[in-house]
Amino acid sequence: MNAQTNSRLSNRDVGQRGEDLAVEYLEALGYSILDRNWRGSRCELDIVARDGLCLVFCEVKTRTSASRGYPIEAVTPRKLDNIRSAALTWLANHRVRHSGMRIDVVGIVLSTSSDMEITHVKGVEQ
Secondary structure (H helix, E strand, O other): OOHHHHHHOOHHHHHHHHHHHHHHHHHHOOOEEEEEEEEOOOOEEEEEEEEOOEEEEEEEEEEOOOOOOOHHHHOOHHHHHHHHHHHHHHHHHOOOOOOOEEEEEEEEEEEEOOEEEEEEEOOOOO
16 A cells, blocks of 8 residues: 555545554553444444553554644544543443553554554643
């Protein structure tokens, strides 16, 4: 896949590829994936994982280039509020033992299939 092929992918395909790569990346770090693409009544979580005993609610943003800014810049204070709300809803529906929780953001720039950049920000706050 080259950069030109990447530009032909739909936004949905780019997002799905990014989430798949984020899962591979997190698993390589030793995270256990508990849930993917979880949807509540009016909210969504891309990835729910466990990092030791800490629950991690991970937002994934993927772009085919950084020409309009890096993917993590798309996570606004409003988006963080939505993630927090979704995390509380997820916790209410899943009785999972944990000793803390945090929100992480994984940003992925897919230039080509062999050339990508992953940025992982742990414990994002407003």
